Amino acid sequence: MYRTAMEQLQRWKTKERRKPLIIRGARQVGKTWLMKEFGSNAYERVVYINFDNNERMRNLFEGGLEVERLVTGLELYAGHKIDPDNTLLIFDEVQEVPKALTSLKYFNEDAPQYQIVCAGSLLGVALHQGTSFPVGKVEFLDLYPLSFFEFMTAMDKRQYVELLQKGDFDMAAAFRRDYIDLLKHYYYVGGMPEVVQAFADNRDFNEVREIQQRILSAYEQDFSKHAPNEAVPRIRMLWNSIPAQLAKENKKFIYGLIKEGARAKEYELAMLWLTDCGLVHKIPRVSAPNLPLKAYEDLKAFKLFLVDVGLLSCMVGLRQDVLLDGNELFKEFKGALTEQYVLQQLKTIRDLNIYYWTAERGTAEVDFVIDNGMDVIPVEVKAEQNLQAKSLKMYREKFRPKMSIRTSMTDYKKEDWLLNLPLWAVGDVGGMVYEDV
Numbered sequence: 001m002y003r004t005a006m007e008q009l010q011r012w013k014t015k016e017r018r019k020p021l022i023i024r025g026a027r028q029v030g031k032t033w034l035m036k037e038f039g040s041n042a043y044e045r046v047v048y049i050n051f052d053n054n055e056r057m058r059n060l061f062e063g064g065l066e067v068e069r070l071v072t073g074l075e076l077y078a079g080h081k082i083d084p085d086n087t088l089l090i091f092d093e094v095q096e097v098p099k100a101l102t103s104l105k106y107f108n109e110d111a112p113q114y115q116i117v118c119a120g121s122l123l124g125v126a127l128h129q130g131t132s133f134p135v136g137k138v139e140f141l142d143l144y145p146l147s148f149f150e151f152m153t154a155m156d157k158r159q160y161v162e163l164l165q166k167g168d169f170d171m172a173a174a175f176r177r178d179y180i181d182l183l184k185h186y187y188y189v190g191g192m193p194e195v196v197q198a199f200a201d202n203r204d205f206n207e208v209r210e211i212q213q214r215i216l217s218a219y220e221q222d223f224s225k226h227a228p229n230e231a232v233p234r235i236r237m238l239w240n241s242i243p244a245q246l247a248k249e250n251k252k253f254i255y256g257l258i259k260e261g262a263r264a265k266e267y268e269l270a271m272l273w274l275t276d277c278g279l280v281h282k283i284p285r286v287s288a289p290n291l292p293l294k295a296y297e298d299l300k301a302f303k304l305f306l307v308d309v310g311l312l313s314c315m316v317g318l319r320q321d322v323l324l325d326g327n328e329l330f331k332e333f334k335g336a337l338t339e340q341y342v343l344q345q346l347k348t349i350r351d352l353n354i355y356y357w358t359a360e361r362g363t364a365e366v367d368f369v370i371d372n373g374m375d376v377i378p379v380e381v382k383a384e385q386n387l388q389a390k391s392l393k394m395y396r397e398k399f400r401p402k403m404s405i406r407t408s409m410t411d412y413k414k415e416d417w418l419l420n421l422p423l424w425a426v427g428d429v430g431g432m433v434y435e436d437v
Helices: 005-014 031-042 055-062 067-078 098-110 123-127 148-154 158-165 169-174 176-189 193-202 205-226 229-247 264-276 309-315 320-324 328-347 390-399 423-434
Strands: 021-024 045-050 087-092 115-119 139-142 280-286 297-306 353-358 365-371 376-381 404-408 418-422
Touching: 005 021, 005 031, 005 139, 021 031, 031 045, 031 087, 031 115, 045 067, 055 067, 055 098, 067 098, 098 115, 148 158, 148 176, 148 193, 148 423, 158 169, 158 176, 158 423, 169 176, 176 193, 176 205, 176 309, 176 320, 176 328, 176 423, 193 205, 205 229, 205 309, 229 264, 229 297, 229 309, 229 328, 264 280, 280 328, 297 309, 297 328, 297 353, 309 328, 320 328, 328 353, 328 365, 328 376, 328 423, 365 390, 376 390, 390 404, 404 423, 418 423
Parallel strands: 021 115, 021 139, 045 087, 087 115, 280 353, 376 404, 404 418
Antiparallel strands: 280 297, 353 365, 365 376
């Protein structure tokens, strides 16, 4: 399975001042597979250590963090000498042994020749429990479910991706029907690697739903197993409210939809837990689209999205027959699946800050505003072909952005102030917003 993150790992390997790398991401987005695949392709040897229920490794790291001592212990565990030039050390579920996380500081300072990649599904949660984190001594790579471009590659449609990446939209328009069918499948299947692999192998929509249900059940079990007992019921309630939140015309998160009379303070821990696990994306509102967007963040207003569009379509019980109904799928569920899809593609673009904007009295809303470090770019999402972009026009008149993007079911078209981008080409946004930076 092709993952663009593999290219990031290759660049990390060849860096002159490389630091230990931590891969962040929700459970089951493919972190372990990625590390092992990278190791087998790019190194002569791999030493893989899973810290979950690993008493010997816990004892090793609890005994002291001198690098020479740790390497001796790792060699005994692996059964061979570790040559730092051609061996990849993989620390998986590293949050289970906090001292192993702390040790990365000493590897970076005292023995930078060792090449270490780490991952942990609940890493963010562990950090809030007081784990000593090696600030400034590590690098990060964020891993998400497969993007639509990666999904097309998994469906053996790599040429379709290359067509879009080359910007040949005239040729792509001739294959519009194929792109739309692939996009429908992506809305249903999503990007969780196990689900995509099963669908690529068997094209069985029932099997897709079974695996998604299993993943959702595993997440629910994580709530009970790892979250503080007093927070578990609220985590469940908040998690289960997200489809209803996204079904609203105005997708701003409303605590009252979780439970009548619910207040923000009661759900702070639940929200933090879900975001730390990477299971939800919190997209804040900005009061004004100026750089840096962070300075204009409205702390009380935000939208919540799930980690994956396929899991969302599973939670709302999206029917298979919708895949046959023209473009109805893109309107289904009040465009929530489409907004979730677009957000999911934007999240895969590195160093992109994502917010949304509404006028003070709620008279206009732009679905996303993104900040590439130089400009603020509004992105309006349309679930169909109705292109009445009143909010975007109001935004433009008020703020005069250099570039505005509207993504919908229509074909590519560049106008004076507006770029019309087909939904199936949203993965190209990264190249477009960074081309002049």
